[in-house]
Amino acid sequence: MGKLANIPKFDKMFWKNVGDELTDEIIANTKERGRDVFNKKFKKYSRGYAESKATKFRGSASNKVNLVLTGDMLNGLQTRGFTNESVVIGWSGTNAEKVQWNADMGRAITLSKKPLSNKALKLFYKLMNKRIKRNADKETAKPINFKIGR
Secondary structure (H helix, E strand, O other): OOOOOOOOOHHHHHHHHHHHHHHHHHHHHHOOEEEEOOOOOOOOOOHHHHHHHHHOOOOOOOOOOOOOOOOOOOOOHHHEEEEEOOOOEEOOOHHHHHHHHHOOOOOOOOOOOOOOHHHHHHHHEEEEEEEHHHHHHHHHHOOOOOOOOO
C-alpha cells in the first residue's frame, strides 16, 4: 500500500549527497569561474597583496581572483553533518576566518543573508525535485486508500 506521506521524505544519504554536490558547485563557482555568491567576478586584489602572496607561495601575481592563492581554504569546504532532515556544509577554524575576511573585503563566497548562489540553489532544487519524483513514482505504483470523514 502506497503512502502519500512518504513522497516528501528524505534520508541521510540524500542529504549527504546534497551537501557534497553543493560543496562541489561552490568550489567550481569560486575556483573555476572566479565568481562570488552574487555571480559577480571577485573584486581584484590590491597590487601589493597579490605580489606578496605570489612571492610567499612561489606563484605568480595574477589579476584573476579565484581565492586559491594558498589552495587550502577551498579544500576546507566540506559536508560537516547530515540528518534525515538537513545537511550542514561549511568551513572550520582558520579557513572559516579566511572566508569571512574575504567577504569583508568584497569577495563573498557565501553570506548569512545569501548562503548559496542562484546556480547552487537551482542545483539544490533539481536534486530535491528528482528525489520527490522518485518517491512519488514509488509510492503511487501501489494502490493508495483514502479515508474520507471519520
